[in-house]
Amino acid sequence: QVQLVESGGDLVQAGGSLRLSCAASGNIFSSANMGWYRQAPGKQRELVAHISSLGTTSYGDSVKGRFTISRDSAKNTMYLQMNNLKPEDTAVYYCNFFPARAWGQGTQVTVTS
Secondary structure (H helix, E strand, O other): OOOEEEEOOOEEEOOOOEEEEEEEOOOOOOOOOEEEEEEOOOOOOEEEEEEOOOOOEEEOOOOOOOEEEEEEHHHOEEEEEEOOOOHHHOEEEEEEEOOOOOOOOOEEEEEEO
């Protein structure tokens, strides 16, 4: 069973940037549809970015133009580059397959105004 471990979350001021990483225990990214999800306090978990097995990407409207999903299959790692962060981006961020399977611990992103 493949394990996914998120990292890179931090406390950052509005307008700042962060890069989240998702390390996989196996070589999956070139053959799987993957996504970055987030869950803010009191809200449902939502998909913010998706990358297909062919490398096609898509984004939620709230992050389009600010977030970039990418992957490095040689390193078994997927990334989420987040620029121009806003307080409403505050959430626990998770990487997962698309559709999602079991959830990991996630990584906390907190954006202060």
